Amino acid sequence: MSSREIDVLVLGGAGVDTIVYVPELPLPxxxxxxxxxGIETRAGQSGDFVALGVHALGLRTHHLDMIGDDHEGELVRALHRDHGIPLTDVLQPGGTKRAVNLVDPQGRRLSxxxxxxxxEEDRLPEETVKTLAAASCHAHVVITYPCSFTLPALREAGLTLSTDLHNWDGVNPYHEPFAYAADIVFVSTTALADPECTMRQIVERGRAEVVVATAGADGAYLLADDEVTHIPAVTPPGPVVDSNGAGDAFASGFLLGRLAGEPPLRCGLYGAVAGAYACTVPSTRADAISRYELLTRVQELDSKGVLVSGGGA
Structure with missing residues (x-):
């Protein structure tokens, strides 16, 4: 680990969700x-959950984003304050980002x-980005606007980068700056016609060393060293109540392994354990697996001889 003061700098993805439980999806x-x-509004979008995840895993974390001077912004600030996560917030004139999440009884989500x-004029101040980047080992860049404008400064600072393209279809140009600038790329298989083709496209056109395509209950697929390997899903430690934040938790667990120098498959197991835990946390709560819980669960899986298998996505 570097002597820099921050292990993971998270950029973007701060916001507030209103959770609505519905009897089924799609909702007739x-x-x-x-x-x-009931219906509940709480702080926590992708960047918040990654920051919470890596912080809970013992990594020195800092979150940077644009937040409004409004009630929703106060909820975001309070979330970071309550969990002891350093936050640098820049005023967002249009107000804090927000969303409505419909959650069905199986824990599936529509956002x-x-x-x-x-x-269009929103920007994270370049000097602020450069100062935090100089103190950081790694940056996780959320695909929320205007984070793409920070990518050149982060690269210049010599950080390794990760990003999550979420439900990218492999075509939308908005995602490309993130996909091709990051060293570690996460993407959901949800909207991909040919996941392996898209994973290889990311490597060929960008600088990624590792691409992970998450597939929900089917686990995930890892592309590293030109080989695609299946990472099985891990049995959650309790009832599945919500998939919200599972991808962010997977990324957090994976980054713990990566920054500790673990091989990609091991990082994938860390991610699978963290993602499974997230599925047991209700949407209305912001919570993440601890380092002790994750490593204990990984040790249990090791003792059972959990295997990962080769094969395309």
Whole structure:
């Protein structure tokens, strides 16, 4: 580990979600629904969850993003304060990013993102980015606007970079600057017609050493050293109540292994354990697996001879 003061600098992805539990997805049209256990608004979007995840795993963490001077912004600041995660927030004139998450009884999620909060002129201050980058070992860049503008400064600072393209279809040009600038790329298989083809495209066109395509209950696929390997899903430690944040947790666990010098397959196991834990946490709560819990679970899986298998995505 480097002597720099920050292990993981997280850029972007701060915001607030309103959680609505629905009887099923897709939700059939009706005049009204009676909702239980209720509707709740809480801080926590992708960047918040990655910051929370790596912090809970014992990595020195710092989060940078644009946040509004509004009630939602105070919720985000309070989340970081309560968990002891350093946050540098830049004023977002359009207000704090927010979304509505519909969650069904199986824990599946449909997210509705409010795009009106960002403006074309929004930027993270270059000097702030450079100062934090100089103190960091690694940066995880969320694909929220305007994080793509920070990529050149982060590369110039000599950091390794990771990003999560979420449900990229392999075509949308918005995702390309992130996909081709990062050393570690996470992407969901949800919208990919040919996951392995997209994974190899990311390596060929960019600088990625590792690409991970997460596939929910089917586990994940790892492309490293020109070989695709299947990472089986790990049995969650409790009932599955919500998939929200599972991908962010996977990325957090993977980064713990990567920054500790573990081989990619081992990092994938760390990610699978963290992601499985996240599925047991209700949407209304912000929580992450601890370093002790993760390493203990990995040790248990080692003793059972959990295997990863070769094969395409």
């Amino acid at each position: 049209f009706a005049d009204s629904y009676m909702i239980r256990p 509705l993102y409010d795009e009106s909060r960002s403006g």
